[in-house]
Amino acid sequence: xxxxxxxxxxxxxxxxxxxLEKELSNSKYKKAxxxxxxxxxxxxxxxxxLTKVINKVNLPYIHFLGIEPNPRSRTIDKCVDFVIENKVDxxxxxxxxxxxxxxxxxxxxxTNKNYxxxxxxYVLDSSLAKxxxxxxISIITLAGTGSENxxxxxxxxxxxxxxxxxxxxxxxPIISVQDPSYTFTxxxxxxxxxxxxxxxxxxxxxxxxxxxxxxxxxxxxxLRVLINYAKMVILRPLHFEARANVFWTTTMAxxxxxxxxxxxDWSVHTIEHAISGLWDVTHGAGLAFVTPTYxxxxxxxxxxxxxxxxxxxxxxxxxxxxxxxxxFIVDFIKSINLPTRWSEFGNIAKFDEKDAxxxxxxxCRFGEPSMKETYQKVIWALMEKK
Ligand code: NZQ
Ligand code: ZN
Numbered sequence: 001x002x003x004x005x006x007x008x009x010x011x012x013x014x015x016x017x018x019x020l021e022k023e024l025s026n027s028k029y030k031k032a033x034x035x036x037x038x039x040x041x042x043x044x045x046x047x048x049x050l051t052k053v054i055n056k057v058n059l060p061y062i063h064f065l066g067i068e069p070n071p072r073s074r075t076i077d078k079c080v081d082f083v084i085e086n087k088v089d090x091x092x093x094x095x096x097x098x099x100x101x102x103x104x105x106x107x108x109x110x111t112n113k114n115y116x117x118x119x120x121x122y123v124l125d126s127s128l129a130k131x132x133x134x135x136x137i138s139i140i141t142l143a144g145t146g147s148e149n150x151x152x153x154x155x156x157x158x159x160x161x162x163x164x165x166x167x168x169x170x171x172x173p174i175i176s177v178q179d180p181s182y183t184f185t186x187x188x189x190x191x192x193x194x195x196x197x198x199x200x201x202x203x204x205x206x207x208x209x210x211x212x213x214x215x216x217x218x219x220x221x222x223l224r225v226l227i228n229y230a231k232m233v234i235l236r237p238l239h240f241e242a243r244a245n246v247f248w249t250t251t252m253a254x255x256x257x258x259x260x261x262x263x264x265d266w267s268v269h270t271i272e273h274a275i276s277g278l279w280d281v282t283h284g285a286g287l288a289f290v291t292p293t294y295x296x297x298x299x300x301x302x303x304x305x306x307x308x309x310x311x312x313x314x315x316x317x318x319x320x321x322x323x324x325x326x327x328f329i330v331d332f333i334k335s336i337n338l339p340t341r342w343s344e345f346g347n348i349a350k351f352d353e354k355d356a357x358x359x360x361x362x363x364c365r366f367g368e369p370s371m372k373e374t375y376q377k378v379i380w381a382l383m384e385k386k
Pocket of ligand 2: 145197198200201269283
């Protein structure tokens with residue numbers, strides 16, 4: 001038996017946000033929070049549009065700004081208190097994946113605060129949070145994570161240099177507003193990182209051991225669309241159709257459809273989260289750095305995995321061998337100007353054996369203990385990629 005419930009209603013297209021008026025008229029909500037990052041909300045048009053809609057339906061609101069990229073548990077703690085004090089019953093999460101991820105933890109702790117000292121405690125053990133979170137409407141302004149339509153949050157504890165995911169299906173946004181024109185202002189680095197994040201979500205769902213034909217073909221189709229439009233959105237950031245295709249692919253890549261009836265293998269994310277926890281790197285760029293090495297090392301050791309890499313190359317990249325498939329991926333990463341070596345990250349000054357041990361411990365603690373040997377080989381090989 002398989003079960004899949006897609007919990008999110010999508011409002012997609014130019015000016016889609018104004019459809020919210022219908023959704024919110026005569027609604028039960030008494031006070032809303034608009035949650036944002038530090039400044040992009042002012043320039044991409046989304047905040048002005050949202051406040052017009054909220055004012056029109058006479059919904060009182062307050063604003064909390066300053067959710068960081070790789071959102072910090074300490075900032076989330078402050079926002080939880082703010083939400084409880086102000087009796088907020090609806091959150092508009094307006095921003096990239098970091099804002100939407102933070103909103104889910106805030107929404108959950110707003111109704112489960114009694115069980116936890118801090119948001120980090122919740123991230124470490126979410127089992128006590130049984131009360132339904134307050135509702136979230138996501139207004140995504142950066143295409144990549146898929147956070148707008150899933151229950152996952154990835155939170156960083158910067159005091160401990162740790163980054164970990166936590167899942168609550170009930171915190172999945174009930175509505176996702178998707179106006180591709182809000183992503184026109186995203187710079188080339190973040191656009192490329194979002195694209196590679198999605199690329200990796202598709203690959204990591206594909207690289208589970210089990211297979212279901214429909215799911216495999218769904219992944220291949222999404223990869224083709226993503227690759228077709230990747231360079232175009234970077235060269236022509238105001239190209240609506242290109243932004244729209246990338247946007248919808250990133251959303252559809254992480255909502256349950258890409259893993260239907262299949263296992264996934266989240267090792268690349270596990271290693272990247274360790275790297276991000278230590279050096280605060282941009283998530284998608286970190287995945288680009290890890291992926292080719294991961295594919296090389298697993299293919300050297302496991303025939304079934306190697307066969308899957310070759311199958312991917314044949315079906316999506318129109319190439320025949322293991323080497324040419326990995327080369328295609330490396331060329332793709334370079335074509336969108338993401339790093340393939342640690343020295344290309346401005347914030348990794350050195351990467352030595354002490355760092356490698358730290359990354360391994362983090363990966364084993366939050367990842368799959370059975371993958372320890374693979375994590376170790378990959379991390380040690382990455383250290384050599386200067
Ligand atoms: O803070 P502001 O000023 O908003 O600027 C942000 C931020 O600096 C900016 N930005 C967002 N929208 C923009 C824009 N700049 C110009 N124009 C716009 N329209 O972009 C920067 C990065 O934002 P962030 O939200 O951090 O990026 P992203 O969407 O890539 O999210 C990354 C986070 O999501 C987690 C990652 O680990 C990382 O912490 N993930 C969440 C997942 C999930 N919930 O399912 C899955 C992913 O695998 C991922 O791990
Ligand atoms: Zn990701």
